[in-house]
Amino acid sequence: MTDTDLLAETPDIETSSADYASRFSGRAGEYFLDVQAQTVSEALAGLTPGTVLDVGGGHGQLVNPLTRLGWRVAVHGTSVECERNLRELHGQRDCAFLQGRLFSLPVADRSFDAVVAVRLFAHVPDWPRLVAEMCRVARHAVVIDYPSKSGLNALTPLLFGVKKSYERNTRTYLSFTRDGLAAEFARHGFGVERVVKQFCLPMVAHRATHGSAPLRWVERACRASGLTAWIGSPVILRLDRRDGSAAQ
16 A cells, blocks of 8 residues: 555544644634534434444544433544544543554444444545445434535635635545445445534634634524525435334
């Protein structure tokens, strides 16, 4: 495996790091995590809590929200560094840890009731392989998040310079369409069950204003009016297995 291949398959090492965690400090960062937890909870609604694998989740962002919902959480990471960061940097000890390659998870088919991945797809160039692997190990449902190509997020190329000025450690990332992702998941027997969008305004606006109360009010108004559901991003997407085994 070349160095380029290795980096493409280990984006979670970066997202588990202290540098990455610093992006979620302060009022804006706390707001992002609160909205993320809320929208993931909405996406999982209706599923009976069981076992869940958080793929590339060494940043520890979903352990507490999932545990509060009653799920038994295992976090996947591609290296021992991810587990060290999860335990020591992020203080997450009440969860299992599964180390293995991103495209070859070391578990049998349908080992977990649900499989989730947040802040991962946008940094995986060969994302169809990740889709296939998550579907393989999911018994009932897969939940992912992704930056949308539509709505205000379509301005990403124009806003990236501004974003970089506020997030000096930001990286370029992939954006997706719902139809493109749904078609790939359909190849593995999964269909879209729920779509929950997180923000109407570009996230960089919240960072630039340090999570200001007026912009949070605007977000609440957009959500209540349905505007966020129309043009919001990032998107939380839940897909259920369509062979009759999905939990009701």
